Amino acid sequence: MYLSHKKTIVFITGAFVSHSSWEEWIIYFENKGYKVVAPPWVNKNETSENLRSEHPNSKIALVSLNSLMDYYTEIIGKLPEKPILIGHSYGGLLVQLLIQKEIGSAGICINSLPPKNISIFSFSFYKTIWKPLSFFSPIEKTYLMPFKKWQHLFTNKMSFEEQKNSYEKFIIPESKKVLRDIFFNGAKIDFKKSHNPLLFLSGSADNFSTVSMQYSNFKNYKNLHSVTSYKRFEDKNHFAIGQENWKNIAEYIANWLEKESLN
Numbered sequence: 518m519y520l521s522h523k524k525t526i527v528f529i530t531g532a533f534v535s536h537s538s539w540e541e542w543i544i545y546f547e548n549k550g551y552k553v554v555a556p557p558w559v560n561k562n563e564t565s566e567n568l569r570s571e572h573p574n575s576k577i578a579l580v581s582l583n584s585l586m587d588y589y590t591e592i593i594g595k596l597p598e599k600p601i602l603i604g605h606s607y608g609g610l611l612v613q614l615l616i617q618k619e620i621g622s623a624g625i626c627i628n629s630l631p632p633k634n635i636s637i638f639s640f641s642f643y644k645t646i647w648k649p650l651s652f653f654s655p656i657e658k659t660y661l662m663p664f665k666k667w668q669h670l671f672t673n674k675m676s677f678e679e680q681k682n683s684y685e686k687f688i689i690p691e692s693k694k695v696l697r698d699i700f701f702n703g704a705k706i707d708f709k710k711s712h713n714p715l716l717f718l719s720g721s722a723d724n725f726s727t728v729s730m731q732y733s734n735f736k737n738y739k740n741l742h743s744v745t746s747y748k749r750f751e752d753k754n755h756f757a758i759g760q761e762n763w764k765n766i767a768e769y770i771a772n773w774l775e776k777e778s779l780n
Contacts, residue, residue, distance in 0.1 A: 523780050524601050524622060527593060528555035531606025531630075532696060533662050533671075534687045535565045538605075538759055545767050551601075551780075559588050565689050572690040573658035582698035585611060586618075593620050599713075601779060603770065605758050606630055606726065607695070609717075610704060613734075616712050623714045623779045625770050628726045628755050631734055633704040656697075659690035670725040671756040683759055708737045714744035714777050718766060720753025744777060 526546055528539040536557040543553045560576040561568060568577065589611060593600060602621040604612035609629025616624040662670075664684050672680040698704060715738065719731030728749055735747040748769060754760055774780045 523550040523552070525552040525554065525596055525598065527589070527596075527600045527602050527621075528553065529589065529602060529604035529608035529611050530555070530558060531604070531608045532691050533689065534606075534756075535568075535689050536561065537565070538687050538756075541763070542603075542758060542767060545764065546771070549771055554592075554600075556589075556592055559584050561689065565685075565687055568689040569661065572661050575659045575690055577690050578657050578659045578692050578694065580692040580695045582695055582701075582703045585695065586614060586703070589615060590618065590620060598622070601625070601774065603627070604629065606755065607699075610699065613706055613715070614704070616715060617706060617710065619713070621713060623716075623774065623777070625716045625718065625773075626731075626734070627718045627766065628720060628723050628757060629717065629731065629734060630699055630726055631730050632706040633700060633702060634706060634708075635730075635733055635737060654693075656693050658693070660693055660696075661690045662688060672754060672760075673724055674722045674752055674754045675756075675760060679761075683756065687759070706737070709739050711740045712738070712743045712745075714746070714779060716746045716748070716770065716773055718757075718769070719747075719749050720755065720757050721749060721751045722753055723755045723757075725755040746773065 530536045536555050539555040543555055546553050559580050599620060599622040601623045602612045602615055603625040605627045607630050609626030610632060612624040612626050613632060615621050667684045667688060668680050672683055717731050717735040719728045721728055735745060738745040750766060757766055
């Protein structure tokens with residue numbers, strides 16, 4: 518399998534969830550001949566249960582956008598070639614920033630959080646993220662998303678049993694600092710700069726990072742000599758990578774990579 522001519526894929530996890538959320542995606546793309554890695558975020562290389570047991574006083578609280586960028590830059594630098602980057606949610610924003618640094622051969626952003634310099638006219642987004650940001654609570658303590666928010670923001674359109682099982686399997690405490698950092702210059706994109714191919718994917722049922730946010734992110738890229746693509750999926754929620762029929766998204770990505778000769 519690893520003698521395949523196909524490229525390496527680096528899966529980049531989003532905030533609030535464990536890197537184990539890519540388990541089925543790893544199998545899918547390995548079966549297509551790709552070499553695949555899905556490293557956990559800094560200070561998150563433990564089970565979800567163990568990480569939750571450390572909440573709220575956790576080393577996770579130290580994680581910042583800059584530390585994640587340095588971390589993934591180091592990982593990618595050790596690979597024999599520039600990999601394909603596939604990121605979900607906050608991981609999608611990281612993909613954009615890493616592609617901007619010219620260290621990925623292509624980037625796929627699934628329900629990406631917006632970069633700093635996109636105007637967001639969404640009261641619901643700011644309302645949603647206000648509590649995790651917690652500007653009036655200690656930054657050295659982590660935030661653990663309540664189950665009700667998980668239901669509404671990530672796993673709407675899923676059965677109660679699916680919501681509960683996914684919460685117990687994947688939810689982990691999150692750094693408040695890493696969430697605040699999306700509003701500072703480290704999360705800024707130069708939309709006029711040439712870049713390797715980017716694909717933005719959105720879900721019509723995403724209550725957290727809405728279709729309009731994804732489309733605005735996509736449309737802001739202005740370099741006519743660079744490939745920038747967009748696809749909207751119907752009835753997909755924010756946690757689309759773990760939703761029923763997630764393979765529809767994976768298949769679309771695989772076909773896009775083939776079409777753009779990026780495999």
